[in-house]
Amino acid sequence: MGGEARPLRADAQxxxxxxxxxxEVVVARDGLSASMRAIAQHAGVGLGTIYRNFPTQEALYAAVIIDRTQRLIDEADTSLxxxxxxxxxFDYFTRIVVDATxxxxxADVLTQAGVDPKAGTADVSRDMRNVIERLLVRAQEAGAVRQDLRMPELLALLAAACLAAERNQWSEELRARTLAFVFDGLRSQR
Amino acid sequence: MGGEARPLRADAQxxxxxxxxxxEVVVARDGLSASMRAIAQHAGVGLGTIYRNFPTQEALYAAVIIDRTQRLIDEADTSLxxxxxxxxxFDYFTRIVVDATxxxxxADVLTQAGVDPKAGTADVSRDMRNVIERLLVRAQEAGAVRQDLRMPELLALLAAACLAAERNQWSEELRARTLAFVFDGLRSQR
DNA sequence: GAACATACGGAACAGCTGTTCCGGTTGTCA
DNA sequence: TGACAACCGGAACAGCTGTTCCGTATGTTC
Structure with a gap:
């Protein structure tokens, strides 16, 4: 399967x-309710051109999300x-929240809520979770994070922080202060 | 100002x-993107009837939100x-998250993001914050909560928990587990 | 430079939304 | 019971949305 696609024409590329x-820019501004017209205008391109490249709005958004998430996953390798x-x-937790802001x-990618897994975000979502899990296990083995913290709660906390940060545009200071309390709850108790 | 309104006709009331x-039911299901038609249908009422009672969609939503929030504020008096x-x-924190779920x-009411303060939600939002602040101060005076926790971070944490719980429909178990970690971060360190 | 597949732009379509308006109905009160 | 204001339902309007379609333009190849 997978017919070898002929290279795109230069202007198309x-x-x-x-x-x-x-x-990416428009979604950063308007969130998932960004309109195709707004994106077309911002790109200096007609509507038809978008639909030539992406069959549907969901596919376009998925491409953006996958791009972004993949970059974050790659960064995690350094952390590992x-x-x-x-x-x-803790640094990676923070980095994710910053990116979300x-x-x-x-947050959608972390929990697969609100995005269509059929659109191809499932893979990257799984990878992201795997990376987080490896960071968690290593931190627990080193005694830096409580042993009783499991993935569901961690993802819930991460998604919560991302949602609030996205929505309320957490300042750098508020983010630092807020996450400090969360992290204190996750650290091994002395 | 404030013309004394004649009592409504029985059917209008x-x-x-x-x-x-x-x-309230439809918003609980569809969130803030619930449509006026869906509400009219669910109420067994025409569109015009809604607009006779509430000048705009925002006014209707504001009425729902104010109702709900006021009930929560009243409950807090018991807690106080x-x-x-x-x-x-901690109980009140949990109760708010349950209600949000x-x-x-x-979450909007807590941070005034996404709801129009002009629509009359500002008062109830302020009251809610006052109640939370009094609970916080009392808990700190009793030595149950860290002295360095301030309102901005507390509201950020609360909004974060509400957003995630609303969106991902936290189960009772996940909520308990997740909030347990958050609360451990807020408690006075031994 | 000619010929042709490829790609472009944007008008047009279908379906949703909040809101307005008005002909018909119904509660109320004498 | 009659008369009238208050109220009702829902069609109609304006404006948004994602998506399709096609005449025109442009990159590519010989």
Whole structure:
């Protein structure tokens, strides 16, 4: 399966990237209710051009989300190699929240709520969860995080922080203060 | 100012209540994107009847939200009279999250994001925050909650929990487990 | 530079939304 | 019971949305 696609025409390739960039910007501003017209206008492109590249709005959004999430997953590899597993865990938690604040829609990926798994986000969502789980296990083995913390609660906490940060545009200071309390609850009790 | 309104006709009064009940149910199901038609249908009433009672969709939603929030505020008075200020604080936090899970839109009231303050939600939002603050201060004076917890972070945590619980329909078990970690972070460190 | 597949833009379509309006109905009160 | 204001339902309007379609333009290839 998987017919080998002929390379795109040069202008088509250029437009495809413009659309993806514009979609990322507009979604960061308007969230998942961003309109196709707004994206087309921002990309300096007609509506038809978007639909040539992405069969549906959901497919376009999925492409944006997958891009973004994949980048975060890649960053995690650096964290996994870090010396201090505890710091790596908390740093990555923070990084995810920061990304959510800036670009929205991250909470959905973590919980698969509100995005259509059929659109292809399921894979990246699973990868993301795997990465988080590995960071968690390493931090627990190092004694930096409570042994009784499991993935469901961790994902719930992460999604909660992302949702609130996205929606209320947490300032850097509020984020630091708020997460500090959450992290204290996750740390091994002395 | 404030012309004394003549009492409503009997059927009008009945319809007004039907509409409010229907709106609460439909909003609990569809969130803030519930449509006026869905509410009208659920109330067994025409569209015009809704607009006779509430000038705009925002006004109707505001009425629903104010109702609900006022009930929660009233409940807090009981908590404020409780023996154990620490338990009262954590119980009320939990109660708010439970209510959000069932009926949505509560996170908005806590932070005034996404709801129009002009629509009259500002008062109830302020009252809610005052009640929470009094519970916090009492719990801190009793030594049950960390002294360095301030209102902005507390509201951020509360809104975060409400948003995630609303959106992902936290089960009773997940809620208990997740909030347990949050609460451990808020408790006075031994 | 000619010829052709490929890609473009945007008008047009279908379906949703909140809101307005008005002809018909119903509660109320004398 | 009659008369009238108050109220009702739902069709109609304006404006948004995602998506389709096709005449035109452009990159590519020989």
């Amino acid at each position: 250029r437009n495809r990237e413009r659309i993806l960039d514009a979609a 190699a870090a010396d201090d597993p505890g710091a790596a865990f 800036r670009k929205k829609t991250l | 009945r319809n007004r209540e039907r509409i409010l009940d229907a709106a 009279a409780a023996d154990d200020p620490g338990a009262a604080f 069932r009926k949505k839109t509560l």
